[in-house]
Amino acid sequence: MPGAWCLVLGLLAVPAAAQTREPIPWFAVDVHGATVGLPTAEGWVPDVTADTPLPGRGWGLSGGVTAYPLRLGVFTFGVGASLSRATAAGAGLTETGAARPVVRTEVLNLVPQISMNFGHRLGWSYLSAGLGRTKVASRAEATATTPEQIVPEAWNQALNFGGGARWFMKPRLGFGFDVRFVKLGSRGATAALPSARRTQMITASAGITIQ
Numbered sequence: 001m002p003g004a005w006c007l008v009l010g011l012l013a014v015p016a017a018a019q020t021r022e023p024i025p026w027f028a029v030d031v032h033g034a035t036v037g038l039p040t041a042e043g044w045v046p047d048v049t050a051d052t053p054l055p056g057r058g059w060g061l062s063g064g065v066t067a068y069p070l071r072l073g074v075f076t077f078g079v080g081a082s083l084s085r086a087t088a089a090g091a092g093l094t095e096t097g098a099a100r101p102v103v104r105t106e107v108l109n110l111v112p113q114i115s116m117n118f119g120h121r122l123g124w125s126y127l128s129a130g131l132g133r134t135k136v137a138s139r140a141e142a143t144a145t146t147p148e149q150i151v152p153e154a155w156n157q158a159l160n161f162g163g164g165a166r167w168f169m170k171p172r173l174g175f176g177f178d179v180r181f182v183k184l185g186s187r188g189a190t191a192a193l194p195s196a197r198r199t200q201m202i203t204a205s206a207g208i209t210i211q
Contacts, residue, residue: 039107162180
C-alpha cells in the first residue's frame, strides 16, 4: 500500500509540476473594488476644529494593467500602472452630538509601478513600488455659524509601495488583491493652496484579474 500511494502521488505531481513550469503571462488586467485611504493631515483638509469628524477612508474602484517583459530565473519583472478613486464624507455630528461641518474628501491615485513577481501562470505574488501622482480635493460644507471652506483639487507627487497576488481558476479569468502604501510628499503654500505636511495612506483592493 505505501508503494501504491507513492505511485499515485507521483502521477498527480507530474501535471502539477508541468503547470508550475508555465511562465507568468505577458500581461494582466485588474478591475477591483477598493478601500482607499484619505488624507486627514493639516493642509490636505480644511482648517476645522479638532472635534470635527474627518473622513479617513472611502470606497471606490481601482483598475490597472501590467506587462511582464523580462524573466530572470525564478523572477519575472513587470511594469504597469493603476488608477484608483474614492470619496467620503465625515459625520455631521461629533461623538457628543454637537453639530459640525460635513467634510468631504476625494482622492484619485495614479500609480505607476515596477514589480518583482514570483510564481507561475496559474498564480503568482509580487512586490512593487513606483513614483506617481495623487489628486486630493477637500471641502467643509457651510453651517449656520461657519462659511464653506475649500481646499482646491491639485495633483501631488506620491511614492507608492506594496504587494499582492493573483490566482486563476480559469485559463483567462482569476482573482487578485493588492495592498498599497501611498506617501504624499509635503507641499509648500501657493496662492491657491495651503502648505501641507507629508502623510501616508493605505489602499487595499480586490477583484477580478484577466490574463
